[in-house]
Amino acid sequence: MLTISPIPAFDDNYIWMFHTPDSQDVFVVDPGDARPVEEVLKSHMFNLAGILITHHHFDHTGGIGELTRSRNIPVYGPDNQSIKGITHTLRDNDTVEISGCHFKVLATPGHTLDHIAYFTDAGEGKNPALFCGDTLFVGGCGRLFEGTAEEMYHSLSRLASLPGNTRIYCAHEYTQANLKFALAVEPHNQKLQEQVMHVAELCSENQPTVPSTLRQELDINPFLRSDQPEVIQAASDRDPSTNASPVDVLRVIRAWKDNF
Template identity: 45%
Template sequence: MRPSALPALEDNYIWVLGEGSGAVLVDPGEATPVLAAAERGLVPQAVLLTHHHADHCAAVPALRERWPALPVYAPDDARIELDCERVADGARLTLPGLQIDVLAVPGHTRSHIAYLCAGNLFCGDALFSLGCGRMFEGTPAQMHASLQRMAALPGDTRVCCGHEYTVANAAFAMAVEPENQALRTRHAQAVAQRRAGQPTVPAILASELACNPFLRCAEPPVRAAVEKHQGRAMSDEVETFAALRAWKDGFAG
């Protein structure tokens, strides 16, 4: 079951898994795209939230005006001020036609979760196509562990992230691994997709493992690039990841 992406706000995606009255929405930050889809037959059966940031959950009140009984599932975080069912790592949600597993992936925020359903990973701002989220609340060790947890999923998993960042992320990834041919191919594909007005996601996890530097901190070319940038040796993967993320935070393109 392949999800579809509704563009929202400046560069967000609201994910839709399923069709008609069987659809599930992930991270609705804006109501307008959902209400427009409703004119084409969308009737959501549930909403899944990955974290508390407004661009991922602000539309819920407006959606409940349209569908008052709409159930919402969210991490256990008081900053999500909604009537919703709180879910945590290891939970399994059973909805009509769907089974959804909950994974804790802290780092971007301390309570960030992801949802795994039918080969699709809805990962919010934890993992991006060719990148990862900033660490607003978590530690490098937490974020690295979360990324490694997602990296261990089957290679054909579709990575359904919350933003259209692929082309910008590719610029940094190529600064880290300029000789990575898989990355060059991926970048060219992403540029062509955007020129055609198409989303670059979902990404395929196997491609991310070959191209995304934040999933490749154990690879010698990535570690060597980080050490050259820092001017010192890295002690382990977590230190490599922390330095890589700091490099990205200051990267001007």
């Protein structure tokens, strides 16, 4: 079992830190900035034992160099030579042991072509954990900077097949904006309306809105619901040329979100 906590970075990034409860050796996911990581390490007397990377964007990789300058630690990440500092290249369906837990590597192209996610059955509170970078957010998904709607659909479908109690550790605090859009797509979704109220309360108290759970996302996230009648209708209203397939629905609502 892992203890997992967020380290805020930049305006809205989360660098996830995890370790076993009986250890001071910690791992971090997507450290775009070394400074907040070093501050947490110092204040809690933790030892940085390794780094996990989901994709090449600088707000996820920018701290690698500084964090490894005086540390001989593993850096796990996708097979992309543009990411400086990777010591352990990972590919789809690889399994690696990190902090005493087995992580399965899932290729999730869409946001970027090199994007991977890390899944373990041994997360916090005996719940599975998914470190999904910028593929899946609370109420949303990543922009299609490099991949296609079809690639993103298949990546999200793969994540949707994980256990419902999987906790979703995404890399950004985008929840309020995502849920505002989700309501535009599904204004009659009662579970979504309830989540909007819950998130507003968390934000008023300056609390993180993540992690989410996969079960919750399947109820409220339009990008995981592109086969649902109300989402299909919203996409068709937005773009009458849509063929109503889940891939095309996702394409339409992702383009809609880009300009929302």
